[in-house]
Each structure stands twice: as structure tokens, then as C-alpha cells.
Amino acid sequence: MHVAVLGAGYAGISLTRKLEQSLSPEDEITLVDERDTHLVQHLIHRVVSHPSLADDLQLPIENLLDRAEFLQAEVTGFDPDTATVDLADGTLDAEYLAVTLGAQTAFYEMSGVREHATPLKRIEDAERIRADFEPLREHGGSVVVGGAGLSGIQIAGELAAMAETADGDVEVTLVERLDSVVPNFPERFQRAVAEELCERGVTVQTGRTVEAATEDTVSFTAGDELDYDQFIWTGGIAGQDAAGGERPQVRADLRLGERAFVAGDAARVVDTDGQPAPASAQTAVRQAGVAANNIEKLLAHERTGEGFAPRLDRYRYTELGWLVSVGDGAVAQVGGQVVRGRAAKALKTTVGAGYLTSIGAVQNASDYVWEKVGGAKAD
Known part of the structure; x- marks a missing residue:
């Protein structure tokens, strides 16, 4: 089985590291991002007054992964129902997608x-x-x-x-x-x-x-x-171009399509209490755990093919x-x-x-x- 994670921001890195721990060693994990570094976004303003911090806030993605494969490529589109990813220089197929592309300035x-x-x-x-x-x-x-x-x-x-x-x-x-x-x-x-x-x-x-x-x-x-x-x-923020500039609204199970889940700023999430979750680093990291758990459950169910589809985890926003x-x-x-x-x-x-x-x-x-x-x- 193959899971592709699209975007190496807070949600993408956290979700990939969670999948590395929870999925079978036989399962493939590919993390895709157009840059080769993970940016610690919530501290970026400090670079204006302390430019020497820039290197400390840009972390080589490959150094943050244990067994997942990192693919440096631009995502230009994706199909949440087929888990097909369009790249600037080709395509990528997987069983499930985790869409963690983040947002751009609106x-x-x-x-x-x-x-x-x-x-x-x-x-x-x-x-x-x-x-x-x-x-x-x-x-x-x-x-x-x-x-x-x-x-x-x-x-x-x-x-x-x-x-x-x-x-x-x-x-x-x-x-x-x-x-x-x-x-x-x-x-x-x-x-x-x-x-x-x-x-x-x-x-x-x-x-x-x-x-x-x-x-x-x-x-x-x-x-x-x-x-x-x-x-x-x-x-303000808007969806990435690969998502048509949109931040789709999803429910608390974070499901975006038949074979995709979303976490972080890439979507507008309504939690288990019907409340919209704010766009923030802590929100992205906690949603990543829910999405990873749900992907793991569905992969395990597909491997056995037995019984009813599993009950998916649901995200609840808690102000920390x-x-x-x-x-x-x-x-x-x-x-x-x-x-x-x-x-x-x-x-x-x-x-x-x-x-x-x-x-x-x-x-x-x-x-x-x-x-x-x-x-x-x-x-």
C-alpha cells in the first residue's frame, strides 16, 4: 500500500512522522513538496530583525524523516477520489492521499x-x-x-x-x-x-x-x-493553486474524498462540535494525527477486506x-x-x-x- 502526503508544512511533517510509526513496514510513504526544506512558519517574522535565524528555521526535509521517501516536485493538481497526483513533471499514484498543502496569501x-x-x-x-x-x-x-x-x-x-x-x-x-x-x-x-x-x-x-x-x-x-x-x-489566506485556490470545508473526520484526507490550512475544518477550527500551527499538528489515524484504519481494513468499514476518528478543537x-x-x-x-x-x-x-x-x-x-x- 502507498500513501502520498502532499506538502511538508506543519501538518505534512507531523502526519508523515506519525505514518512512519503506525503503518506496516511494507507500506510506502511518499512526502511531496516543491522545496527541500521545512519552514518553521510561526517564527518567520523574527528573521526580519535577526537574519541569522533563517538557517535555523529552514530544516532539510530528508533529515526529519525515518523511512518515508521525499520527492521534491511541484504538485499541480490531485484527485481525492482516485488518489492520483499531478506533478509539474509527471504523475504519482497512491492508495491514499494526505493533502497538507497549506495556504497562500489572499x-x-x-x-x-x-x-x-x-x-x-x-x-x-x-x-x-x-x-x-x-x-x-x-x-x-x-x-x-x-x-x-x-x-x-x-x-x-x-x-x-x-x-x-x-x-x-x-x-x-x-x-x-x-x-x-x-x-x-x-x-x-x-x-x-x-x-x-x-x-x-x-x-x-x-x-x-x-x-x-x-x-x-x-x-x-x-x-x-x-x-x-x-x-x-x-x-488573509487562500488555497494553493493545486487546489484551485480553494480551501474546501470538510467535516471532523477530515475526509476530502474517497481516498483523501486533509489537514492544516489547506481546508476549512468543522470539528465535532460544529465549530470552525482556526488556522494555526497547533491546529495543523493536531489534525495531522487524526488524518494519519484514519488512513491507517482504512489501509488495515482494505488489507483484510473483512467486516464493515472502520469508524473514523474525528477532530475536536481544543484551545491549548x-x-x-x-x-x-x-x-x-x-x-x-x-x-x-x-x-x-x-x-x-x-x-x-x-x-x-x-x-x-x-x-x-x-x-x-x-x-x-x-x-x-x-x-
């Missing part, structure tokens, strides 16, 4: 935004943001960050921290369509994040819907404009807590308690190192902790 067909704004999805994006920000540190200027989700908050905070040591006067403005920052999170967490942003020197404008952009101006649906020297867009960096500070919510300052920052560092250790990147985890706790300053 620009919502807003005129000029794709052309003039920098997203934050790749190391190259972080490096470009840093390069574009350097002249502002010397001569001054304004930065507009679109979207006050976790990514937007983290990059706005990072740039505000860098602006504190700049020779020029740099203003960082974070704009959000809805009425609060981190709008899909608990109210106490929202308030704490808004306070942290304010204290870090970030100007926050909520209730502001971006309509279009030129090379130096952002326009809003209300009819007003905001001039900028640098524009960063983190305002939330963490967000805001420059040199952080905000954390664990249970009903929200903390800021040194405790939140230490927790953020521990979680980041813990993920690296969980996928076998122990040296990278050590380097990351040293960079964060060992007194490194923004470059």
Missing part, C-alpha cells in the same frame, strides 16, 4: 495590493521586508501593515522594535478590517495585544477595509487614503492557549489567564523550541533558544 482581487505589498509566507519575504525597511531606518518613513491577525501583529511589532534604534523617524501603522486586533480570539487576549502594540509604538486602526493600493498609497472603502513608504499584507510576539514583548493566554512581559516571552521561546525538538531538530532548537535568550540584539 489578496481578494484588491487592485494593486498583490503588486505593491509584500506578504510574509517565505524566508525570502522576510528578507525583502528587512531590505525595504533599511532605508527607512536611516531616513525615516511610514510602514503600513494590512491585517491584524497573528502574522500582522508580529511583523508590525518587529518593525516597531527595529524603529526604536533607527536614526530616522519611522511610523508603523497596523490596519484591520474588523473592529479589533486578533478578531477571532478571546476578548481578554484582544485587549492585551492591543495594549502591547500601543506600548511598542504601533499605531492601530481598526474598522478599516483596504480597497486598493498604488506604489505609495493605500485606499480604503470609506474613501480616504493612507500614504506609505513600505506596505506589507497579511490580511495562544501566543503572539510583539517586538521584544509577547502576549500569552493559557486557559482564562492572559500574561504579558517576561513570562509570556519565555513561554513563546519554549513553545518555539519545543516544536523544533518534536520534529527532531534538536540543534536548531538549541540555536533558537540561544538567539532568543542569550542576549542577541536585532541586527
Whole structure:
């Protein structure tokens, strides 16, 4: 039997490692990704101020696998009912697919935004943001960050921290369509994040819907404009091109078709309680375990051909807590308690190192902790 995992993000790596442990040694596992490294996405904003972290956050995929085969190839399409995968240079057939392609930045067909704004999805994006920000540190200027989700908050905070040591006067403005920052999170967490942003020197404008952009101006649906020297867009996610740009909605068993399951940002998941699961690293990793279990059950059933089809596992979203960096500070919510300052920052560092250790990147985890706790300053 052969299982193909499409995408080596959080869900893809976690799911592949789970299958390596649970499937029969005779079963084949192929992990497909167009890049040869796994990116620790939730820490990418740190590369803007600490470019030396880039190597620690890009992990060779083959080093993370025990027996699965890694195939570096671009997925251009797939059939969830036949488990056939279209690649840029051929096809791949399997008994089951795990679709973990992740998501790409959504620009919502807003005129000029794709052309003039920098997203934050790749190391190259972080490096470009840093390069574009350097002249502002010397001569001054304004930065507009679109979207006050976790990514937007983290990059706005990072740039505000860098602006504190700049020779020029740099203003960082974070704009959000809805009425609060981190709008899909608990109210106490929202308030704490808004306070942290304010204290870090970030100007926050909520209730502001971006309509279009030129090379130096952002326009809003209300009819007003905001001039900028640098524009960063983190305002939403869309499905990958291989999935037609869509993030299909699936039920709690994560089944996408007769022979495919999905996990992570590649789909919109409704859990066992009928609640939509947020797009996050912790969500992707936990969904990966459910998808892997269900693939294992169906393969075992097909091998024996006996009895009824197995009862599939179902994903239930459980809030484990939330963490967000805001420059040199952080905000954390664990249970009903929200903390800021040194405790939140230490927790953020521990979680980041813990993920690296969980996928076998122990040296990278050590380097990351040293960079964060060992007194490194923004470059």
C-alpha cells in the first residue's frame, strides 16, 4: 500500500512522522513538496530583525524523516477520489492521499495590493521586508501593515522594535478590517495585544477595509487614503493553486474524498462540535494525527477486506492557549489567564523550541533558544 502526503508544512511533517510509526513496514510513504526544506512558519517574522535565524528555521526535509521517501516536485493538481497526483513533471499514484498543502496569501482581487505589498509566507519575504525597511531606518518613513491577525501583529511589532534604534523617524501603522486586533480570539487576549502594540509604538486602526493600493498609497472603502513608504499584507489566506485556490470545508473526520484526507490550512475544518477550527500551527499538528489515524484504519481494513468499514476518528478543537510576539514583548493566554512581559516571552521561546525538538531538530532548537535568550540584539 502507498500513501502520498502532499506538502511538508506543519501538518505534512507531523502526519508523515506519525505514518512512519503506525503503518506496516511494507507500506510506502511518499512526502511531496516543491522545496527541500521545512519552514518553521510561526517564527518567520523574527528573521526580519535577526537574519541569522533563517538557517535555523529552514530544516532539510530528508533529515526529519525515518523511512518515508521525499520527492521534491511541484504538485499541480490531485484527485481525492482516485488518489492520483499531478506533478509539474509527471504523475504519482497512491492508495491514499494526505493533502497538507497549506495556504497562500489572499489578496481578494484588491487592485494593486498583490503588486505593491509584500506578504510574509517565505524566508525570502522576510528578507525583502528587512531590505525595504533599511532605508527607512536611516531616513525615516511610514510602514503600513494590512491585517491584524497573528502574522500582522508580529511583523508590525518587529518593525516597531527595529524603529526604536533607527536614526530616522519611522511610523508603523497596523490596519484591520474588523473592529479589533486578533478578531477571532478571546476578548481578554484582544485587549492585551492591543495594549502591547500601543506600548511598542504601533499605531492601530481598526474598522478599516483596504480597497486598493498604488506604489505609495493605500485606499480604503470609506474613501480616504493612507500614504506609505513600505506596505506589507497579511490580511488573509487562500488555497494553493493545486487546489484551485480553494480551501474546501470538510467535516471532523477530515475526509476530502474517497481516498483523501486533509489537514492544516489547506481546508476549512468543522470539528465535532460544529465549530470552525482556526488556522494555526497547533491546529495543523493536531489534525495531522487524526488524518494519519484514519488512513491507517482504512489501509488495515482494505488489507483484510473483512467486516464493515472502520469508524473514523474525528477532530475536536481544543484551545491549548495562544501566543503572539510583539517586538521584544509577547502576549500569552493559557486557559482564562492572559500574561504579558517576561513570562509570556519565555513561554513563546519554549513553545518555539519545543516544536523544533518534536520534529527532531534538536540543534536548531538549541540555536533558537540561544538567539532568543542569550542576549542577541536585532541586527
